[in-house]
Amino acid sequence: MVTKLIKVEAIKRILNGEICVACQASTKDNFLRQVRLLRLGSIKFFDQVPISLNESCLNHLQSYICRNCLQNLPILSHNKIWQSEKMRLQVNSLFSYQRPISNMIVQLKFYHKQYFAKLLAIFIFLLRQKFLLDNQDSIFVPIPLHQNRLKERGYNQAELIIKETAKLANLNFDNKLLLRTKITKKQTEVKGFEERQKNMSEAFVINSAYHIEHLNKFKKKQVVLFDDVLTTGSTIEAATKPLLKAGFKVKALTIAREDFI
Template sequence: MAYSSVRVHLGGRNAMTLARLIDAFLSLVLPDRCAGCGRLGSVLCDECCRRLVGYDGDPPRVADQLTGVRIAYVFEGPLRHALHQLKYRRRRRVARPLGALLASYLRAHPLPCDALLPVPLHRERLAERGFNQAELLAREVAAGTGLPLIAGPLVRLRATKQQALLDVAGRIENVADAFMWRGPAPPARVVIVDDVLTTGATVNACAAALRAGGAREVYALALARSRGQAPLSHR
C-alpha cells in the first residue's frame, strides 16, 4: 500500500535517535526535574514509575465505531502531574518516558495493528500549543514497538470546545463529524493513540472517520483514564 501524501514513520528510529541525543545534551546543561514529583535527576523518576497504577477496572464497553479499547494506567498521582506538565507546561520531553511506558504496555498487551495513528489536533490548537501530545506519545510507541506511525491524513476539521468542560452528551455532540480521513485508504487495522480517555467520544469520532476511509478494525490505545469513569456506551 502506497501513501504518497501520508507521513509514514516506520518506527521513527532516526527521529527518535536525534531526540534522545538532544535530551542527553540538555540533561548535561539543564539537570532534569521529575515531571511527577519535581525531584532532580530525570524527566520521570523510578520512584514515580513504581507508583503508577495499572488500569484494572471493568473494561469499558466499546463505543460503536471502535473494535476495542486498551488503557494502560489510572489517571492519578505522578501520571496526572506528568501529563499536565506535558500538555499545559509544554514540557515536550515528558512525552519520551510516558510514550516508552505506553510502548511497554502495548508489547505486553498486543493489539492487531497495521499502523498507529495519533488523535489529531486542529491547526489552531496545534499552533497555540506548538505540538500534538498524542503524536509525541505515538512516535515513542512506534519507536518502542517497531509499528508504523501514520500522521497527516486523519484531520480535525474544526476547532472543537475543550472536552473537559462538557458532559457526556456535550462531548459526543462536540466531536461529531469533526474528523475526516484525507488520503489513500488507511490500513485495515489501525490503533488510535491518545493520552487520556474519558468518555471515548473523541476516539470514537476518529474511528468513524477511519472506517469511512476504509479501515476495517479500529482500536483505541490510551495512556490513562480516571477511576470511576462511566463505561463507554453505544451511541
C-alpha cells in the same frame, strides 16, 4: 530575575537526572540505580514487564523518575478494556488518570515540557509489549488537533508520544490519515456526556489529499487510534466513525483513563 534563575536551575536538575520529573523529589537515592535488571520485579511497576525488556528504556526512566513515583503508578491490568456501546471499538489504557501520570500528561500538554513524551512512550513500550506486537502490522494514528489549536499549542502531545513509541517498537506511524476539520471546545470545558458528544460530532474526516492507491493499501490494515486520556470516549468515537466508514478496522490506545469510565 531570581525566580527565573531558580526555574533554570530546576530545569537543569531535571535534565541532569537529579530530581524526579513527576514530583520533583531527589532521584540520587533512586532504587533503580542499586539493583540489577533481573531484580526489578520487586518494584510494583515492573511486575508486568518481561525480563527481555529494553534495558536502555529502564535506564532512561530511572534517570528521571524517583522510586516512590514508580512504586505508585496507577497501573490498569491488560484485560481492563473500555468497550464503546455505540460501535465496534475497544480502548486499551495503561493507567488510571491519577498522580503521577496525570501530572506528567498535564505538564506535557499545557506547559510545553515535551521530554515527558518519551517517558510516556517508554511506559507504553514496557507495559504493552504484547499489544504492540499483536498490532505490528497496524497503523498507529494520533488523534489530530485542529490546525488552529495546533498553532496555538505548537505541537500535538498525542502525536509526540505515539511517534516516540513507534520509534521504540518499530511501528507504522501516520499523522496524515485523519484530519480534524471542526473547531471544538476543549473537552475539559464541556460538561456532560451528551454535550461532549455534540461537541465532537463530525469533527474528524479522512484526509482526501491522500492518493486512492495509498488509502487502498491502508484499508488492508488496522488502525490503532492513540490519545493521551480517555474521559467519556466521545473524542475517540468521533475519530473512529470516518475510519470505519472508509473500511478500516479500529482499535484504540490511551495513556490513561478517568476512573468513572
